[in-house]
Amino acid sequence: MDLSFRHIRYFVAAAEAGSVTGAAALVGVSQSAVTEAIKSIEHQLGVPLLQRHPRGVSLTHEGHQFLRHAHAMIEALTAAGRTLSAAGRKLTGRLGLGVSPMVAGYFLADLLARFRRTFPGVEVAPSEDRRPFIEQLLINGELDVAILIVSEIEEKAALAHEVLARSQNRLWLPPNHRFLKRDRVTLFDICEEPLIVLSADDYGDALARIFRRAGLSPRVLFETGSVEAVRSMVATGAGIAIAPDLAYRPWSLEGDRLEVRAIADPLPALDVGVVWRRGLERMPAVEHFLQSCRQGQRPGHRAGEVTA
DNA sequence: GCCTGGATTACTGTGACGTC
DNA sequence: GACGTCACAGTAATCCAGGC
Numbered sequence: 519m520d521l522s523f524r525h526i527r528y529f530v531a532a533a534e535a536g537s538v539t540g541a542a543a544l545v546g547v548s549q550s551a552v553t554e555a556i557k558s559i560e561h562q563l564g565v566p567l568l569q570r571h572p573r574g575v576s577l578t579h580e581g582h583q584f585l586r587h588a589h590a591m592i593e594a595l596t597a598a599g600r601t602l603s604a605a606g607r608k609l610t611g612r613l614g615l616g617v618s619p620m621v622a623g624y625f626l627a628d629l630l631a632r633f634r635r636t637f638p639g640v641e642v643a644p645s646e647d648r649r650p651f652i653e654q655l656l657i658n659g660e661l662d663v664a665i666l667i668v669s670e671i672e673e674k675a676a677l678a679h680e681v682l683a684r685s686q687n688r689l690w691l692p693p694n695h696r697f698l699k700r701d702r703v704t705l706f707d708i709c710e711e712p713l714i715v716l717s718a719d720d721y722g723d724a725l726a727r728i729f730r731r732a733g734l735s736p737r738v739l740f741e742t743g744s745v746e747a748v749r750s751m752v753a754t755g756a757g758i759a760i761a762p763d764l765a766y767r768p769w770s771l772e773g774d775r776l777e778v779r780a781i782a783d784p785l786p787a788l789d790v791g792v793v794w795r796r797g798l799e800r801m802p803a804v805e806h807f808l809q810s811c812r813q814g815q816r817p818g819h820r821a822g823e824v825t826a
Numbered sequence: 827g828c829c830t831g832g833a834t835t836a837c838t839g840t841g842a843c844g845t846c
Numbered sequence: 847g848a849c850g851t852c853a854c855a856g857t858a859a860t861c862c863a864g865g866c
Contacts, residue, residue, distance in 0.1 A: 538858065553859065575858085 610639035616652035616664035620718035668791035685762035712739035712757035
């Protein structure tokens with residue numbers, strides 16, 4: 519296998535730009551160079567990573583899997599550089615990190631891995647719990663930082679936060695669903711169909727508020743805290759779901775396909791961010807953790823809003 | 827080995843236009 | 847208004863000559 523960092527960079531750019539031409543513009547090379555690099559990866563792996571369309575490219579199932587590894591490779595290389603810095607070698611101590619269930623599944627592993635590579639002397643103690651409890655632990659000083667859905671934070675006077683990723687809420691549909699043929703789908707339309715509700719991390723409450731404000735009552739078929747359960751039920755045609763883009767994958771665990779569509783009504787985005795007790799950002803371990811979080815933001819998910 | 831830039835091909839989506 | 851045709855634009859892929 520003869521893959522270079524260049525190959526990986528070009529593939530990631532194509533995945534994020536959604537086109538080879540766009541990727542070429544992102545990395546500053548010609549379109550043909552990106553095409554050649556991606557073909558080279560596909561040839562060496564023996565599987566197609568991208569589906570070519572007349573107006574761009576999309577990731578195959580294998581492409582989604584490889585993209586995750588590609589991100590890890592890029593982050594590992596970046597962290598390797600930081601590890602050699604004096605700050606990375608010298609910093610020691612303990613960091614209490616709180617995280618809510620849904621956020622744990624999509625942010626915790628990458629964040630922890632990146633921080634540990636850069637600051638091996640800092641012992642990170644992660645703990646998962648419901649958001650209101652984590653807020654109290656932060657205020658009491660039993661936790662130093664937390665990764666939460668920041669739009670739901672109640673103790674805004676005591677806690678500061680920084681948005682790491684803004685995720686749009688969209689409609690998940692089984693393949694061949696009649697809504698896929700429509701130009702636009704509204705909340706009113708969604709109420710005609712059985713709805714699978716994702717209840718993790720206050721998401722169900724936020725969804726209920728959206729329907730309540732619109733004066734609508736959805737036909738809730740099933741409520742679950744498991745994103746995988748939502749994915750599987752939608753993919754097998756049990757119902758449809760509204761869920762944040764951060765949780766979207768085009769395949770269920772069983773390998774069934776699911777599609778995603780925008781919702782015509784304006785919906786508030788889901789903001790995931792790092793939260794800490796006001797004034798605590800001056801502590802070295804917390805300060806470096808915040809920097810590590812910022813470096814982990816991916817293109818397209820950048821937000822950077824600070825409320826301190 | 828990697829890249830550029832140009833030419834070319836194939837394909838698809840879009841919009842204008844004419845006809846019924 | 848519906849439908850078919852056509853030109854055009856945008857995209858990916860390929861090939862080639864040449865530069866670094």
